Amino acid sequence: MTENLLMGLELMLLGMGFVISFLCVLVAAMFGMSALVKYLNKLFPEKVEIVERKSAKSSAGDEAVIAAVVAAVLARK
Structure with a gap:
């Protein structure tokens, strides 16, 4: 029995x-x-593309859609 335990250990x-x-x-x-x-990244760097962001101006159409959504939610309550 002890021999088996030692072999297992x-x-x-x-x-x-x-x-x-x-x-x-x-x-x-x-x-x-x-x-x-x-x-390798120092030897062969990747080209980085600069992406111009669109301006976050809201148009009148967006405001109309927001107003319609708010009105629909309030009418549902």
Whole structure:
């Protein structure tokens, strides 16, 4: 019985060791790829398009629609 528990503990520790080592390699690879992408973005920057915003002026038609909606809501109450 004790032998089985020791084998199980050994297997558990071995599995946990493999998992933690794989995660460390994965984190290191992510940091490496992040540094590579930052370097490549400095070499080959993307063009940024400047989009002009439309003015937020409200026209008389918009005000009429708003008034109609408010009237409909008030009439429904």
